[in-house]
Amino acid sequence: MPSPARVTDLRKSTHAIPDATVARLPIYHRVLTSLLESGVESVSSHELAEVCGVNSAKLRKDLSHLGSYGTRGVGYRVEYLLFQIAREIGYAQDWPVVIVGVGNLGNALAGYAGSADRGFRIVGLIDSDSDLVGQTIAGVEVRDLVELEAVIAEHSASIGVIATPASAAQAVCDRLVASGVTSILNFAPSVLTVPQGVDVRKVDLGTELQILAFHQQQRAEGLRTRKTSKRTSPSTALENIS
Amino acid sequence: MPSPARVTDLRKSTHAIPDATVARLPIYHRVLTSLLESGVESVSSHELAEVCGVNSAKLRKDLSHLGSYGTRGVGYRVEYLLFQIAREIGYAQDWPVVIVGVGNLGNALAGYAGSADRGFRIVGLIDSDSDLVGQTIAGVEVRDLVELEAVIAEHSASIGVIATPASAAQAVCDRLVASGVTSILNFAPSVLTVPQGVDVRKVDLGTELQILAFHQQQRAEGLRTRKTSKRTSPSTALENIS
DNA sequence: GAACGCTTGTGAACGATCGCACAAAGTCTG
DNA sequence: CAGACTTTGTGCGATCGTTCACAAGCGTTC
Incomplete structure (x- = not known):
């Protein structure tokens, strides 16, 4: 599983939120958003756990890592809990993201992360195919691979997505890292080698x-x-x- | 992480391969394939672990679950090990797969699983968009959503992929299950509810x-x-x- | 305001996974 | 053929994650 474990010992001393919990927070966030829109004001751990597809004890323990945001005998205020989770996972921070490789997959990603205001902003679409360069996808112009470093520097992007064929993945990865990207989401079916301090998650269909x-x-x-x-x-x- | 844990107690009694190991076998398989093509005949656990990005002890323990296929003092014969892993994960079984939702993501999936002979065969592409129905993608004709059950029955598909918007996911899932699909890969950002015996894995970008x-x-x-x-x-x- | 019912937060048991370290078992060399 | 060297396979302790079960706390009712 692509779990980079601890990122810094420093964090552990202050927060110490388990990786398994972090992986579930986005789900809670999405479900709570949906509940809020439905006008629900309060939920119990059992109800929320049911909808999220997890055990209620696990849910409570997960939430307890963020603080004591529930009320015994009542449950959790949807809006307040949502705010706390959002703050914790850096929602609405508008992270600048660069996507390399604008095939079908890159396209799907651009549409996904670009449309809904999920806390990300696509600031760069990169491809080496000259037929694609210049086209506008999801409101962003596709730029040539040689401009990779320039695009990253221009927007101070620290998150990169690799949606290239496997053969190009490591080279692209190296260039991302050299340009200051420290978090990489890799869709290419290849094992990436990165220096310490760089966080890689792999999604392999x-x-x-x-x-x-x-x-x-x-x-x-x-x-x-x-x-x-x-x-x-x-x-x-x-x-x-x- | 989307881990359905045990599938049957029965399996545990016979094989008992840990889920964490199963999740890594495809990586070993891919790397070994690449090594075989490069003409490498033998690898040590250290070399293989290095390339796969895992600990060598973990690699050896993983492989030991399949049997004793290495030679002490030497390493593993690439071809033989590859064969054993392939057998274990059901490679070259040509699993029939149905993909529902032929947007960018469904397209990417169709191309991916359809082109390389990865042990899967796309037997159905389903969408509700009448503009897409009738088109041929990756050698397969897109069929209308109403034909879902017919397509599944026709090819006895037991693996389904959901690449629809979240709003349609649960309904599609229900129909897949009702038609006999017992393994589902869900790309929609929604939590699916399925009866016991159905295996769901979630990939959420x-x-x-x-x-x-x-x-x-x-x-x-x-x-x-x-x-x-x-x-x-x-x-x-x-x-x-x- | 006391008693009751409900739900959170968490200590503790359990289970799975990881990584070390080493014995067992092979090859190679002289 | 014996001894040195290499690498596998694995027992074991440490770590991480999950689940149970219950005390603590809050609202409500009488």
Whole structure:
């Protein structure tokens, strides 16, 4: 899993929010936003946990890392909790993001992060394809790969997204890092090597599919051996899923 | 993280491969494939771990779950190990996959899983946009949303990908499940509710970016407090990254 | 204002994962 | 063939994450 673990020991001494919790905060944020828009003013941990698809104890422990923002016997004020989570994850900070590689994937990303005001602003779309350079996508003009460093410097971008073919990923990564980018989201199916202090998260579509396929295969095997050998209550084969 | 934990207790009794290991097997597989193509015949756990970006002990423990396929004092035969991993994760099984939602993201996915023979075959592209229906993408004709059930039945697809807007995700999910799909990869930013026995993995681009932004913010705060208060050796601020 | 019901916040048990360190088991050399 | 060297496979402790279960605290009711 792409978890860079601690980023600084310094942070641990002050905040110390577990990585697993950080990974869930955006979900809570989205669900709470939706609740707020629906006019809901207060939620219990059970209700919120239900909608977020997590255990209520886990939810409470997650929130407790931010502070005591709930009221015993009542629940959480939606608006207040939303504000606290937003503050914690740096929402509405308008992080400048540079996307390298404007294929289908880069396009999808540009549309996603560019449209909704999710706290990000696409300040650069970079591609090496001369047919793409000059086009405007999601309100941003695509610039040539040679301008990568200039674009980053111009907007002081510290977050970069790599949506190039795997063959170009490491080279692009190196240039991003050299230009001062310290957080990278990598969609290319390749392992990136970065110096200490740079945070890389990997999203690999192929890997995700293969993990699903693995489980699927396990299930099939389980059913087969179940059928030919043991023979227990047939309905229990798929029941212990948690 | 989207980990559905155990799928069946049955599997645990026979194989028992930890989820964390399963998530890394596709990476090993890809790297080994690349090594094989480069003509490398043998690797040590240290070399392979280096390229895969993991600890060598972790790599060895992962592989030991599959069996004892290495040779002490020598390392692993690339071709043999590759074969064993492929067998374990169901590579070259040609899993039929249905993709719902043919926007930029669905397009990217279709191209990705459709082109390279990664063990998957796109058997259905589904969208509700009448402008898209009838077009051919990655060699597959886009069909209307109403034909979803028919397409799944036709190819006995058990893996479905949701690349629709969040508003449509749950409805599509329900129809997939009702049609017999038991593994779902969800790209929509919404929490899906599924019955027991169905495996859902979530990939959320927004969440990934927000996790990066969080770390970025932590780093900034760390540096700031470091500057104004404590004042230790300035170069150590970003060093403990692991 | 006391008693009751509800929900948070958290200590503690549990479970999974990680990484070290080393014995076991192989190759290679002389 | 013995001894040196290399690398795997794994037992074990440390760490991280999850879940249970309950005391503490808040509102409400009588």
